[in-house]
Amino acid sequence: MPMLEAEPAAAATDVWHFAQEAGVTSSVETYLPLVLLLALSTGFALFSVVIAPLVGPKRYNSAKVEPYECGIEASPQPVVGGGRIPVKFYLTGMLFILFDIEMVFLYPYAVAADSIGLFGFVAVTIFIVAITVPYVYEWARGGLEWD
Amino acid sequence: MFGAQVTALSPPSVDYTAMLPVLIVLGAAAVGVLLEAFVPRHLRWSVQVTVSLVALAGAGIALGAYVPGAPAQGVTTMVDTLAIDAPALFLWGTLLALSFVALLFIAERTVEPGGAFVSQAALRGAAGAGGSVSTREPETTGGRDGAAPADGARGMQTEIFPLTLFALGGMMTFVAANDLLTMFIALEVLSLPLYLMCGLARRRRLLSQESAVKYFLLGAFASAFFLYGLALLYGYAGSVRLGDIATAAAGSDRSDTLLFAGFGLLVVGLLFKGSVGPFHAWTPDVYQGAPTSVTGFMAACTKVAAFGAMLRVLYVGFEGVSWEWRGILWAVAIVSMAVGAVLGLTQRDVKRMIAYSSIAHAGFLVIGVMTLSDSGLAATMFYLLAYGFTTLAAFAVVSLVRDADGEATDLSSWAGLAKRSPLIAGVFTFLLLALAGIPLTSGFVGKFVVFSAALGEGLAPLVVLALVFSAVAAFYYLRVVVVMYFSEPAAGGASVTVPGAFTTVTIAAGTIVTLLLGIYPGFALEWAGAGGFAF
C-alpha cells in the first residue's frame, strides 16, 4: 500500500493516516492480531452454535420457535389495524441503537486517553454532551414512554 | 503493538476564532433542542425565534469581527479538515445572511394561523391499531389535509428552528470542508434536518410527506454515490484530503480508473444536492410539497452549500485533471439548462415552475464552476448570493397568495392578481425579472460576471447556449407576469394575505438585496474576489 509523504505529527493524529501507517510496515506480525481475532471470532461463533443445542435446556413454547426472540412476530397477525407491527417498537429500537452505537466511539478515546490529555477529555465531554442533549430531549418529550 | 502509534497522538490545534461562527450555530442548535425539552409549550415559539435569531446575529458578528483580520491565504484547522479561507468566509456570510432572512420567513405565523409546521395530521388514533400511532403531543397536531386549521391553530412545531440551525451548521461546514470525509459528514448534517423539515407542512400533508420521503430516499441514494466516490478516491490517493488527491493525481503512475470513477461518483452526489440535471428529478416534487418557507430556505441555502463545496472540490482537488472532466460538465450544464428551461415551460404550478427555474440556474452555475479561474470563483459565489436572495423572496411571495385551502400555487388562480394586489404583483414581477436576468437586478450582474468569466476560459459555445436557454426561461417567467397582469381575475381565485411582519421583512430584504446587487454589486463582488482556496 503506497504511502504519501505527510508530516508525521499531523499524520499520526489523523485516523486515516493512522490506519495507513499500520499497513505500511507490511510485515507479517502486523497482521497477526487480525488473523488471531478472525480465528477467535469464528471459533466463538461455531462454538456457540454447536454448544447451545448440546447443553441447553429444551423446553419448547410458542415463543421459542420464532426465528427471533425479540417480540416481533415474523408474519403479520390478523389483529385490528391490519396486523401491523407497532411503530413504537422501531422507534425505541432505533433510539437504543443510536445511543448504544455512539457509545462505541468512547473505546478509541479510552485507548488514547493518556496521550491526548486535556484536549481529548474536553472533546469527549463535548461528544457525550452532544449525545445527552438529544437523549434529554427524547426523555422530556416522552419519546421513551411506551404508551 | 498499537502503543507506538498511540504515543504519537497529540492534540490538534484548533483555531477557535476562525471557527466561531460555526460553533455558535451548532451550539445554538443544541440549546434549541434542550429548549424544546424544557420550555413550556406556549413560550417555545418566542424563545426559539429569539435564540435562533440571536445565534445567527452572533455568528454574523463573529464572522464580521474575524474577516478584516483574517490571514489573506486563509487558515486550515482541526488537523486540516476545515479550510477557513476567503471563499469559505464569503459563503459563510452568504449562508448566514440568507438563513437569517429564511428563519424570519419560517417563523411567520400570522399568514398561516399558528405557523406553517406541524408534525402530524389530526387523525388521532384512526390510522393506528391499539394506539400504536399514538400522538405523543396532541396539543401540536394540526388541521386535516386541506381543512381549515381551526383545531391546530394553537401552535406550530418549533423543532423547525433547531433543525434549521443544524442544517445551517452542516452547510457552513460543507463549504469549508478540506477533506472529503468531513465533507460527507457535513453533507449528512445538512441533509437530515432538511428531509425532516420537508414533511412538516400544515396543509396538504400527504404531498408534504411524500416530498420528504422522496427527498430522503433520493438523498440517501446520492449520499451513497458520494461515499462510494470518496472510498475510491481514498483507494487512489491514500488520503481523503483534497490537496493530497490533487498531488496524487498530478504525480502518480497509478491507474486513473480509480481517480475518475471516484471523481464521477463524488460529483454525482454534489450535483444532486445542487439540483443539477440530470440529477434534478427530486427538485420539482420536493419544492412543491415542502412547506414554502422550507422550500425557500432549501432553494437558497442548499444551493449555496452544494455549489460552494463543488467549487472547492473542483478547484482544490481536481484542477490538474480538468481536461478530462470538463467535457462531462459541459454536458451536465447543457442538460441542466435545457431541462430547467424547457420543462419549466409546461408547468402549471408556481412552486414547480420556480423549481425548474432553479434547475436552469444550476446549469448556469455549473458553467461558473467549470471556469476554474479566480474571476469564475468570485462570479459563481456572487451568483449564489444573488440567486439566494431572489429566490427566497419569490417563495415568500408565493406563500402569501392563498385561497380557502391554503396556498394557491396553481397558476390559474394567480390570474389577475395585479388588480387585487398591485404591490405584491409588482414585487413578484421584479423578482421574476431578476431570475430572467434583466439589467438593474442582481440576476443580470450575476449572469454577466459568470458568463464573462466563462468566456475568458474558452467556454464561448456554452455561454451562447446559456443565453439561449435564459431567453427560453424568460418566457415562462413572463407567462406568470402575463397571467398576473393581463388575465381576468378568476372567480374564486386566490387573494393575497396581508403578510405578517416576518414575511414582510423577508420579502423586503430579498427584494432590496436583489435591487442593490443589481445597481451596486461592487462591494459583494470585491469580497467574493478576495482570495482563493487554502488547502
Place this chain on the structure above:
Amino acid sequence: MIASSWLLVALPALGALVLLAGGKRTDGWGHLLGCATVIASFAYALALFTTLLGRQAADRSAEAHLFSWIPVGELQVDIALLIDPLSVTFALLITGVGAVIHVYSLGYMGDDPERRKFFAYMNLFVAAMLVLVLGNGFVSLYLGWEGVGLASYLLIGFWQYKPSAATAAKKAFVMNRVGDIGLAVAIFLMWKHIGGTSYAEVFAGIGDVPTDVALVIALLLLLGACGKSGQVPLQAWLPDAMEGPTPVSALIHAATMVTAGVYLIARANPIYNVTPTGQLVVTIIGAVTLLVGAIIGCAYDDIKKVLAYSTVSQIGYMMLAVGLGPFGYALAIMHLLTHGFFKAGLFLGAGSVMHGMNDEVDMRKFGGLYRKMPITFVTFGLGYLALIGFPFLSGYYSKDAIIDAAFGQGGWQGWVFGGAALLGAGITAFYMTRLMVLTFFGKQRWAELTDSEGREFHPHESGPVMTVPMMLLAVGSVGAGYFFVQGERLVHWLTPSLGELEHGAEPVLGHGTVVAATMTAVALGVVLAVLLVARPETPVERPARVSAVVQAARADLYGNALNEALFARPGIWLSRALVYVDNRGVDGVVNGLAAGLGGGSGRLRRLQTGFVRSYALSMLAGAGVLLGLLLMVRFV
C-alpha cells in the same frame, strides 16, 4: 453642466418611482408630475446642447463618470454617461418628442382609470431610453436596451383587458429577447477579444481583432438591432405592438425606441468600418425591410398597422443608410430625426382620429373626415407629405438623400440598393396616399355605420391639449429637414461622434437624375393610389377575393408563419418531447416492468407510492452515463 448630466436620466426615473411607489395618492397630480419631469429633462438636454455648441468641435465629447458598477478582476464596467453630439441629439429627440407626447397624453389618456400607471411607465421608458443613448459603453447600452424593452412590454399590454394586447406584449418581449441574445453575445465577444466593453476601449481595440471576429460581432449587433427596430426577420412584433395606447405607438414604436437599432449601429460605426461584409449585410437587411414593410403597408385597413409597417419600412431606410458607411451614418441619423417628428405626428393624428371615432381603427369606416377634424387633417397631411418626400418638407431632404447615397455606392450595389430605395419611395407614396384618401376624403362612410358596441360615430376635433402637440410636431415635419441640411449643419455637428464625412464612389446616377426619378416614383405612387382607391366606391367590408399578392401582404408576407416555424414550433416540440421522455420514458419503463410483474393492483399501488424509483433510476442512468463518459475521455 456635464458632470451633473445624470439628472437627465434621474428626473424621469424619479417621476416613475414616485408614481409607482406613491400608489393611489398620486392619482390626482401624478400625470402632471410625469409631464413636468420629462419637460425638465428636455430643458436640461437643451442646456447641455448649448454647452456643447459653445465648445470647439474637438471638445464636444465628454464623459461623466458616476460609479463603478461591476468590478470583478479584469472586468471593469462603469456606469458613466457619454455626452457627445450624437447622444445629445438623441437626448433632445427623446425628451423633446417625449415631452410633446406626454402633454398629448394628458388629453388622450385623460379618462383612463389607470392614467397614473400609464405616465409612470412612460417616464420609465424615457429614463431607460436615455440610459440607452447616454451610456458610455455597450453594457450600459444593454441596460437601457432591456429597460426600454420592459417599458415597451408594459405599455403594449397596458390595456390588459384586451387579450390581443397581452399576446402582442408577449410577442414583442420574446422577439426582442431573440435580438437581445445577439447583443449579449456580441458584448461578451468584445470583452473576450478586446478586454473592455466601453465604447472608447472597444473602438480603440477593434482594429486588432481578427476580421472574422469583428464580422461576427457586427452581425450579432445587427441581430440585436433587428429585434429592437423591427427589421426582417424579426419585424412581426412591431405592428402587433400597436395594441398599446396611441401615444405609446407614437413615442416608442415610431419615434424613439425602435430607432435604437439604428443608434446602435451608428454608434458602433468603428466596428462596421472594419468589416465591409458586415456593412453589406446591414444594407441588405435595410433594403429588404424597407420593401417588405412598404408592401405589407399597402394591404392593411387598420390605420395604426399601416403606420406601423410604414415605420418598419422607414427604419429600413435608416438601416440601409447606416450600412452605406461613413456618409450614411449622418444621413441615417437625419432621417431618424425627421422621421421622429413626422411619424410621431402621424401617430398622434391617427390617435386624434380614433379619439373622435370611438377608438375605431378600420379605415374603411372612415372617410371625409377633413371637414370634421380640420386641425388633425392639416397636421396629419403635413406629416404625410413629409413622409412621402414632398419637396422641401423634412422627408424630402432626409429620404431623398438616402436614395441618392444608395445610388452613390457605385457598381451593382448602387443599382440594387438605389433601385430598392427608389421603389420603396414609390410604394410609400402609394400606401400613404391610400391612407389619406380613405381617412380624410371621399364619402363619409361612418355616417351609416355604428361601432362594435352599437354607438353611432360623432367625429369631432380633439381639444387643444392634443392638437397643440400635433401642431408642434407638424412644424418639425415641415422644417426640420431644411434646418438640418442647411450648410450640412447636422453632418458637421455629428462629426465628432460619427467620423469625418466621406462621399462614396462614383455614383451610378447623377444627383439630378436621382431627384427626378424619386419625384417621378412618388408622383406615380400618389396617382396610382388616387386612381385605385379614391375613384371607386370603397367597400366597408374588406373584400375577401383578392389577388395572391394582396393575400400574401395581408398575411404579413407570411412573417408570422415563418417566425412560428423558426422559433415557436421547435420550442414547443422540444418541450413536448422532453415532457414525454420525462413522463413516459423513465416512468414508463419502470411502470411497465412493474405492471408486468405485479399485475394491475400492484401497479396501482406502486403508482400511489410515487415515482421515486424512476427518479432514482434516472439518477443512476445519469451517473452511469457520466462515469462512462469520464472513463471514455480518459482511456479512449
